[in-house]
Amino acid sequence: MNQFIERTQLIQEWIYDAAKLIKSSFEENLDIQQKSNRNDLVTNIDKAVEKQFIEKIHQFFPGERIMGEEGFGDEFQNLDGIVWIIDPIDGTLNFIKQQYDFAIMVAVYEDGIGQAGFIYDVMQDKMYSAHKGKGAYCNKKKLPPVKDLSLKEGLVAISSALMSKEEGLARLVGRASSGVRLIGSAGIETAHVASGQLIGYIAASLAPWDIAAGKIIAEEVGLIYTKMNGSSIDLLQKNPSLVATPTAHKEIIMLLNTKK
Amino acid sequence: MNQFIERTQLIQEWIYDAAKLIKSSFEENLDIQQKSNRNDLVTNIDKAVEKQFIEKIHQFFPGERIMGEEGFGDEFQNLDGIVWIIDPIDGTLNFIKQQYDFAIMVAVYEDGIGQAGFIYDVMQDKMYSAHKGKGAYCNKKKLPPVKDLSLKEGLVAISSALMSKEEGLARLVGRASSGVRLIGSAGIETAHVASGQLIGYIAASLAPWDIAAGKIIAEEVGLIYTKMNGSSIDLLQKNPSLVATPTAHKEIIMLLNTKK
Structure with missing residues (x-):
């Protein structure tokens, strides 16, 4: 088993923890801020989730670099070595307006090559995951190769x-x-x-x-x-x-x- | 309790039965036909569900007229009296291509006035319902009046x-x-x-x-x-x-x- 597959359980635990934090915010008033335009929003929850991921990565994998949507990670001029790429809440507008159809995403790259990817559809409780060369899954079910439809x-x-x-x-x-x-x-x-x-x-x-x-x-x-x-x-x-x-x-x- | 509220339990049972029939088709090969164009499709399941509704309505409410998407109901020149309006599978393309985001819809009108309406999101198990003057529900939860947002x-x-x-x-x-x-x-x-x-x-x-x-x-x-x-x-x-x-x-x- 390669080192990236070994990380799977840990990463999925972090994602489920983040999902709990996000869902617990549904009853609260969000602190919403604009980024580049009126529909590019960030909340206190996006930021809290990203910080939580960064803290855990620093603890378990010190020295590995992190690229995060909300900017609490590192600055990048290249993708050398191991790089974590984090989107704490993908679909922030949906999170705010609909409370569904948003995801937590985590990827681990090595020298620019994707090694492990996770997309968690929080409200549908669907964990899509893949490791390079090992196929992709939705929860425990292996996804078949796509039909090459037109x-x-x-x-x-x-x-x-x-x-x-x-x-x-x-x-x-x-x-x-x-x-x-x-x-x-x-x-x-x-x-x-x-x-x-x-x-x-x-x-x-x-x-x-x-x-x-x-x-x-x-x-x-x-x-x-x-x-x-x-x-x-x-x-x-x-x-x-x-x-x-x-x-x-x-x-x-x-x-x-x-x-x- | 008016006569349309009395019908609620029966209608919801019919809808849940229809949902079972639809979901049982997921493992089968559908018989798919084009209607007005290549993306306006109907399957054997749409037709079976509509026929099932019509049979039950005839049995329990003989003499009431039925308007159905797949054309097994009556012809209409007016909306006089009690009229059932049925969509056995709303979102047939989603049903075929995605196996989610489709609904079963039933409405009862009287002299053109909507009395009872049901939208069942099959894969999310969400039954949206309303009776005229009595509010709307999602499953057992009353939907609050919408905020008048711009x-x-x-x-x-x-x-x-x-x-x-x-x-x-x-x-x-x-x-x-x-x-x-x-x-x-x-x-x-x-x-x-x-x-x-x-x-x-x-x-x-x-x-x-x-x-x-x-x-x-x-x-x-x-x-x-x-x-x-x-x-x-x-x-x-x-x-x-x-x-x-x-x-x-x-x-x-x-x-x-x-x-x-």
Whole structure:
């Protein structure tokens, strides 16, 4: 068993602890702050969860670097060595407005290569996980390799920002598919592509912590995860992102380039 | 207790029976047929569930008329007397592709006035129900009157067809809100507006069975349910539909008329 599989139980315990903290906040008044714009929000709970993760990582794995959405981790110029990538609450808007459809995401990378990824859909109690080369799971159930369906055979998730834009690239994709779905959590949307419920997911601008865990899980079931132009994801910056079955991935890239 | 409340236990039992039938089909191969277009689908299960409802209604309430999505009910020129409106599986595409986010919907109208409405989110085991003048419930819990939030304070559900259109009316609404969500079941989307998780829901063309139960539930919690131009819903035809908080309803109608 490699060192990253050995970490699984510990990481999952931390995630379940974080989920308890998040759910206990439902009855409280959240302290909500704006980040880049009026719909990019952070709460005291996002921050508390990230700090909790960082504390535990420092305790159990001293010296390993941490990249976190809320900025309590380290600064990064490269991905050398072991790097933890944490999103304490993916889908903060859903957490605030809906109290469902949000996830906790943790990934461990080594020299830029994804080794272990976890997406926990808190309200559905679904733990999606994967280790490089060992397949992906939803709770204890192994996810089968995805069927290589084409775009017209499946539902596609498209981010709200992308669907609301006037220029119509994403809508070309929507119309070529069976239909568009929009959950508002990159983690859950990616997990649903991995479990075969969606054919693909595209988003205009995903941060490293939106991508890191999902990319490992997606690749373990045979999905292709790249930038929207087909080039490799860069986990040191934001990426216009596309994850899909091999066939749908090709079709979507072709459509996205039709109008350019 | 009026006669429509007396029917509640029976209707809910029928719905739970239908849910069992639907879930038992998950392991089988569905017989899938196209209706109006390649994404307007019906399965043998939709048909079996509708027939089961019709049989039970005929047995317990002989002489009452039935309007059903799959066409096994009666023909309608008016809504006189007691009329049952049934959607055996709302969100058939989700049922087929995702095995979640679909609902069973039953409504009872009398002389065109909604008396009792039921939306059952099968996979979440959530029974949304309402009787005219008696409030709305999710399972045994009474839903409080919705907060009259404005569009920018909430998430809005917009149908896939509407979001994928080139002309940008719906996207004006999306950009003025906190964000767009797209579930693909009119019943579940309306239920989520009623439970305060969404601020509103708009769809280009809802059939009477997509609207009937949700409208009763929505109105019991203080939502406004009309056509997209603000006029009254007509349950004898398809309607471009809008359900929202009073304030968001006004704002959305204003936006939808901006570009006309």
